[in-house]
Amino acid sequence: MLEAINLTKKYEDGLLAIDHISFKIEAGEIFCMFGANGAGKTTTINLFLNFIPPTEGSALIEGIDVDKEPLKSKDYISFVSENVMLYGNFSAFQNINYFAKLAGKRNLTKKDYAKVLKRVGLQEEAFDMRTKNFSKGMQQKLGIAIAIIKDAPNIILDEPTSGLDPKSGQQFLELLLELREQGKSIFMSSHDIFRARYIADRVGFMMKGKLVMMQTKEELVGQDLNKLYIEYMHEHSN
Amino acid sequence: MLRDIIAKEIQDTIMSPKFVFTFLLCTILILLSVYTGINNYQAEQKEYSAAVALNKKNLESQPTYQNLAGIGTKINRPPQVLSTIVNGIQEAVGRVATINIAFDPSMIESKYSSSPIFAVFGALDLTFIVKIVLSLFAILFTYDAIVGEKERGTLKLALSNKVPKDRLILGKAIGGFISLLIPLIIPLVLGLLILLIYPNISLSGDDWVRLCIIGILFLLYLSVFFTLGLFISARTTKSSTSFLILLFVWVTFVTIIPKAAIMTAAQINPIPSVHEITAQKDAYLQEIQKEAIVEQRQYFKDNPRPEKAEEIAKWNEDLKKWAEDFQQRLTSKIDERNAAIERDYQAKMRGQQKLAVNLSRISPASALMFGTMNLARTGIIEHERFLNSVKNYKPIFTKWINAKMMRSLNLGGGEQPKPELDDMPQHEFIPERLGDSIKRMLPDLMLMILLIIVFFMGAYISFIRYDVR
Numbered sequence: 001m002l003e004a005i006n007l008t009k010k011y012e013d014g015l016l017a018i019d020h021i022s023f024k025i026e027a028g029e030i031f032c033m034f035g036a037n038g039a040g041k042t043t044t045i046n047l048f049l050n051f052i053p054p055t056e057g058s059a060l061i062e063g064i065d066v067d068k069e070p071l072k073s074k075d076y077i078s079f080v081s082e083n084v085m086l087y088g089n090f091s092a093f094q095n096i097n098y099f100a101k102l103a104g105k106r107n108l109t110k111k112d113y114a115k116v117l118k119r120v121g122l123q124e125e126a127f128d129m130r131t132k133n134f135s136k137g138m139q140q141k142l143g144i145a146i147a148i149i150k151d152a153p154n155i156i157l158d159e160p161t162s163g164l165d166p167k168s169g170q171q172f173l174e175l176l177l178e179l180r181e182q183g184k185s186i187f188m189s190s191h192d193i194f195r196a197r198y199i200a201d202r203v204g205f206m207m208k209g210k211l212v213m214m215q216t217k218e219e220l221v222g223q224d225l226n227k228l229y230i231e232y233m234h235e236h237s238n
Numbered sequence: 239m240l241r242d243i244i245a246k247e248i249q250d251t252i253m254s255p256k257f258v259f260t261f262l263l264c265t266i267l268i269l270l271s272v273y274t275g276i277n278n279y280q281a282e283q284k285e286y287s288a289a290v291a292l293n294k295k296n297l298e299s300q301p302t303y304q305n306l307a308g309i310g311t312k313i314n315r316p317p318q319v320l321s322t323i324v325n326g327i328q329e330a331v332g333r334v335a336t337i338n339i340a341f342d343p344s345m346i347e348s349k350y351s352s353s354p355i356f357a358v359f360g361a362l363d364l365t366f367i368v369k370i371v372l373s374l375f376a377i378l379f380t381y382d383a384i385v386g387e388k389e390r391g392t393l394k395l396a397l398s399n400k401v402p403k404d405r406l407i408l409g410k411a412i413g414g415f416i417s418l419l420i421p422l423i424i425p426l427v428l429g430l431l432i433l434l435i436y437p438n439i440s441l442s443g444d445d446w447v448r449l450c451i452i453g454i455l456f457l458l459y460l461s462v463f464f465t466l467g468l469f470i471s472a473r474t475t476k477s478s479t480s481f482l483i484l485l486f487v488w489v490t491f492v493t494i495i496p497k498a499a500i501m502t503a504a505q506i507n508p509i510p511s512v513h514e515i516t517a518q519k520d521a522y523l524q525e526i527q528k529e530a531i532v533e534q535r536q537y538f539k540d541n542p543r544p545e546k547a548e549e550i551a552k553w554n555e556d557l558k559k560w561a562e563d564f565q566q567r568l569t570s571k572i573d574e575r576n577a578a579i580e581r582d583y584q585a586k587m588r589g590q591q592k593l594a595v596n597l598s599r600i601s602p603a604s605a606l607m608f609g610t611m612n613l614a615r616t617g618i619i620e621h622e623r624f625l626n627s628v629k630n631y632k633p634i635f636t637k638w639i640n641a642k643m644m645r646s647l648n649l650g651g652g653e654q655p656k657p658e659l660d661d662m663p664q665h666e667f668i669p670e671r672l673g674d675s676i677k678r679m680l681p682d683l684m685l686m687i688l689l690i691i692v693f694f695m696g697a698y699i700s701f702i703r704y705d706v707r
Contacts, residue, residue, distance in 0.1 A: 042707075049398050051706050071400050079398035084391040087246075089253035101242040102399040130253075146395065 001027055002048065002154050002185050006057035009043055009209075017043040019209040020057065025202075027153065030176060030186040032196040034229055035206030041189035042082075044206075045158050048187070049079060061154055075104070078147035082159035085139060088132030092117055092142050095131055096149055103150040113149070120145045121171045137164045144172065148179070155179065157188040161195055173199050197225045205232045239401065240409050247413025251379065252420070260375050261421035265428075267371060271364045272429035275322030276436050278361075282317035283438070289314045289334065297662075302654040303643040310338025311635065313628050313665045315345070318615050319445055322433060323452060325361040326616025335628045337665075339569055339636045342519065342576055343628045345621070364429070365610050368456045369492065369603050372422060373463045377484045379418050380467025382477040383410055384701060389477060393706050407468070407701040411694065415464055422460070426453070444672050448613045451676065455609045458686040462602040463488070465693035472700035492603040499598030507593050509586040515579060522575050530568055537564075562644030569636050580629070591618065602686055609682035612675050619678065624667055631665040638663055 002025040009018040018040045025031045035041050046052045048059045050070040059066045066073040086095045096113045100106075117127055120141040131139060140160065147155055161169045169192075176186060176199055190196045197203070203220065205213040213232050220228075251257050293312040300306040313335045321328055332345030384407075387393035396406060430449070433439060441449070467484055474480040537560060544553050598604035611617025638661075646655050670678075 046707055049394070051394065051397070071402065074398060074400045077398065079395065081391045081394050084395060086390065086392060086395075087250050088390075089250055094249070098242065098246045099395060099399070102239065102396055102401055104400060143395070150399070 001025065001060075001062055002031075002156075002187055003060040003063075004044065004047075004057070005060065007044070007047060007054055007059055008056035009040075009047060009052065010055040017209050018047065018054075021206075021209075021211040022057075023204060023211065023214065025154075025185045025187055027185050028180055028183045029201045030180050030188065030199050031202045031204065032200035033187070033189045033204045033206055034191070034193060034196070035189075039206040040209040041206055042158055043209075045079075045156050045187070045189060048156055049077070050074075076152050076154055078103075078150045078152040078155045080140075080143050080147045080155070080157040080160050082162055083136070083139075084143040086131050086142060089130060091128045091130060092122060092134075092145075093127050095142060096146055099146045100149045103152075105149060105151070108149065113145075116145045116149050117142070120148065120175060121168060137168050140164055141168065141172075144175070148175075153183070154185045155187070157186070157190075159190060160188060161190065161192045169195055193226050193229055205229060207232070240405055240412075243401075243406060243409025244413035244416070247410055248417050251414065251417035256378060257417065257421065260378070261424075264367075264372065264375070264421040265425040267362075267367045268364060268422075268425035268429050269432070271362050271367055272322065272432055274361075275325070275363055276433065276439060278325075279317055279319060279322045280438060282321075286314055286316055286333075294659075297657070297659055300657055303639060303646045303657050304654070306657045307339050307639045307643050310336050311662075311665075312336050313343070313631065315624055316667075318620075318669075319439065319441060320448060320452075320614035321363075321616050322439070323364045323449065324610045324614035324616050325363040325365070326611040326614060327618060327621060328616045329361060331621050335625070337628065337632050337635050339639060342580065343625075343632050345625055345628075364456075365607065368459060369606055372456075372460055373488065373492065373603070375421070376418055376460050376463035377467050377481075377488055379414055380464055381471055381481040381484050383414055383468055384471040384697075384704065385474050385477045385480050386471070388475070388704075388706060397706055403702050403704070404698065407472070407698055411465070411468055411697070414468070415461065418460060418464060419457075422456075447672060448675065451679070452610050452613050455606055455613070455679070455683065455686070458683065458690065459602055459606040462686055462689045462693065465690050465697060468697035469693045469700065472697045472704055475705075491601045495601035496598045496604045496607075499600075499604070500594045502597055503590050503594035507586070507590040509590050510583065515583050518579050519576050522579075523572060526568060526572055526575075530564075533564065558644055558647055561647065562641060565640045565644055566637065569640060570633075573633050573636070577629075599682065599685055602689055605682035605685045609679040609686075612670075612679040612682075615669050615675065620670055623670060627667045628665065631663070634663045635665075 004021055004023050006020050006022055007018055008016075008020050010016050021040075021044065023031065033041050033044070043052070047054050048061065048066060050059075050066045050073070053067055061073040062076045064073040064076070087098070090098070093110060093113055096117065097108075100108050100113070114124075114127060118124065122138060122141045122145065126134070126138060131142060134142065140162075141164075144157075144160065147157075161172060164172055173195055176188075180186060180199075180201075188196065188200075197220070200217065202214060202216050203225065204211050213228075289312070293314070296309070297306060297311055300309065315328075315333045315335075318328070329349040332347050333349070334347045335343040335345050337343050382389075384393070387396070397403070433441065466487065467480075470483050470487070471477075471480050474483065541553070541556065541560075544550055595604075595608060599608070608617065612619060642657065
């Protein structure tokens with residue numbers, strides 16, 4: 001479970017990046033956050049990962065305040081970054097092995113890694129390849145595999161589909177649905193309204209640090225999400 | 239977890255092209271420098287033996303003590319076996335000093351003066367390789383240690399796990415340093431093995447201890463640049479900026495500070511030139527010569543040559559005694575005065591040198607040079623010690639030659655006796671003891687340790703506060 005309570009971030013230069021946002025993502029729920037560049041999506045993620053401290057409010061992971069107990073909270077979160085490049089001299093196996101160990105998964109075998117790598121759609125011949133020769137999409141798949149291998153109850157994804165081709169994008173969405181079935185809470189920031197609307201249980205629009213709209217899948221039935229997004233952006237920019 | 243981070247750092251570096259390049263270059267350069275050092279040392283040993291034999295032959299071939307006093311004896315500085323590793327200043331300073339009654343001894347015939355081409359680029363010894371090449375590699379290994387991970391996104395990924403930042407920086411530092419040591423240690427051990435098995439190179443237990451401490455200084459020096467790299471990498475947000483800053487600091491440390499320190503010391507603490515000192519000595523010599531002529535005239539006025547043949551022999555004997563005493567007094571006076579001028583000059587020069595050394599020690603490159611040269615006995619201090627031993631020997635030699643010369647005077651004419659060298663006093667030089675060398679290089683060692691602590695603490699604190707986004 002992920003929860004933001006009145007979460008606020010104001011930088012030293014006075015910029016209010018996040019302005020008192022609150023939401024809760026339950027187990028087995030996918031929450032997609034949309035917004036233009038600089039709207040505050042990544043800042044929200046950074047607050048959940050304790051990369052920056054909040055000015056006000058709290059970010060909770062499984063009820064643990066990340067600002068108060070950052071290390072403990074990280075046991076319950078997996079993260080997929082946008083455009084992660086990983087260690088280029090390492091193979092996919094070596095990369096996943098290193099991050100699995102950092103995640104405390106010490107007893108996993110090469111078979112376990114191979115299973116996850118296959119699951120994210122990485123070709124078998126790429127498992128032993130140096131990742132510096134990987135395409136952007138392959139890197140992204142490996143990043144997702146690293147998040148999956150941790151097997152944390154919550155997953156945060158920052159623009160995960162940005163490097164993926166249509167087929168890989170579709171595979172990725174199916175994977176997210178599988179993870180939801182396993183009971184994971186998934187928070188995803190994205191620009192990709194078209195893809196995300198099919199999997200999201202809830203969507204939120206962010207603008208200038210504010211969560212300006214939040215609707216459930218049911219509330220969105222019959223609505224054009226793309227149109228809705230543009231309307232909201234237009235309305236709140238005036 | 240720490241072990242995993244260390245292992246990853248080592249593995250990541252070893253698999254990188256920069257490691258292969260560094261390893262190959264280090265192996266070639268280190269082995270080449272040891273081989274060149276051994277060859278130079280053997281050539282110097284041969285030259286030294288030949289020069290000593292030639293001097294002995296030359297002395298023995300002199301027909302009279304007067305001739306011997308005129309040409310004097312030559313003192314050759316024996317080569318140091320550790321010059322194979324640390325060449326020091328020995329090729330820039332003279333290797334031979336001539337001792338005669340007329341002039342103050344000074345070291346002449348340096349390798350650079352006889353073959354100026356060697357002075358253009360200096361010697362390719364192991365210290366040079368560590369000082370220039372390996373310190374650059376240390377920078378190359380660390381400039382992107384932190385900032386590079388940030389750029390790749392792996393830092394965020396790592397810290398999204400239960401990884402304390404202090405453990406991560408410690409793991410990176412240990413792993414990175416081990417990776418840097420691998421291309422250094424393997425060729426170094428090979429180089430030492432060559433040194434061990436090479437014929438005519440004998441290292442005493444004392445030399446091995448010196449070598450070990452030189453090795454420790456090398457490691458500390460590389461650690462300074464390694465921790466500096468970590469520090470700058472944890473202070474910047476772009477790896478290109480980190481590299482440029484490190485390059486600037488490297489140039490400042492390695493080339494600018496040592497030279498600027500010498501120039502600054504010369505400005506703060508000026509000393510008279512060698513020509514001024516020589517002019518002072520010459521002026522006194524002329525003064526003494528004038529006095530000597532007056533005293534000689536007075537002696538002959540007071541002691542005219544007797545007319546009677548039976549008194550001439552006694553007169554001759556008295557004259558010889560007086561002449562010996564006169565000569566001894568004259569040379570003692572000149573020596574004492576010259577020694578006083580020299581003492582004053584040396585004190586001023588030492589003051590300037592001390593200031594230059596202390597100023598330049600801000601740079602780890604200077605600390606490395608001074609420390610290793612002191613240990614290898616190829617530096618300024620050992621050169622001065624040798625020169626002082628030669629200067630101390632001069633009055634001993636002149637006293638002996640004056641006595642021999644005056645006693646062998648045959649005022650009645652006829653052949654003078656051929657010099658006998660059995661009782662000629664020999665020059666002795668005891669190289670600096672290990673304990674004294676260690677004491678002398680301790681400030682350099684401490685300074686490097688201090689820099690490592692400062693840079694590592696800087697890197698540690700910066701990383702704890704580092705914005706990983």
